[in-house]
Amino acid sequence: MKPEFKIKPFKALSLTELYQILQLRSEVFVVEQNCVYQDIDGKDAKALHVLGMHEGVLVAYARLFMSGxxxxxxxxxxxxVKPSFRDKKWGHDLMQEAIKGILEHYGETKITISAQLYLKKFYESHGFVPTSETYLEDNIPHIEMKRG
Structure with a gap:
């Protein structure tokens, strides 16, 4: 059974949802990837938040921004995607929801991402193509990719 996805603006997030988002981002981007960086970057209020819930647990997440x-x-x-759920391949469902969310909420088909280099093939499978050389972001190799 796949997660139930919903897209919400920042102000519509419950405190529990916000806590789960920040907890998951910290679990993966700070602890698992051993990267000390400022995750709470002041941009969440502008974003739409894609939440993938499974049995009350946030298992997949992304944030969306309009152009500019x-x-x-x-x-x-x-x-x-929460580490304990990665074997389910829900990252693909998450990306499909995120791409659909950009179209439905912003009416846009052109999307830019800053992808961790090791996920290049994953993003290519969703129609993204590399548009930059590799660069370091928070000491992790990244590549800019575009779709549309």
């Missing part, structure tokens, strides 16, 4: 809020084009960021 992060990149020149619309963008998807903080793409994450």
């Amino acid at each position: 809020d992060y990149f020149e084009q619309a963008s998807i960021g903080r793409v994450i």
Whole structure:
């Protein structure tokens, strides 16, 4: 059974949802990836938040930005699947929901992402193509990719 996805603006998030989002982002981006960085970057209030819930647990998450809020084009960021659920391949469902969310909420088809380099093939499977050389972001190799 796949997660139930919903997309919410920041102000519509419950305190429990916000707590789960920040907890999951910290679990993966700070602890698992051993990367000390400022996850709470002041951009969450502008974003739409894609939440993938399974039996009351946040198992997948991403945030969406309209063009001009992060990149020149619309963008998807903080793409994450809870480690204990990665074997279910729900990252693909998450990306489909995020791409659909950009179209439905912003009316945009062109999307830019800053992808961790090791996920390049994953994003290519969703129609993204590399548009930059590799660069370091928070000491992790990234690559800019675009779709549409």
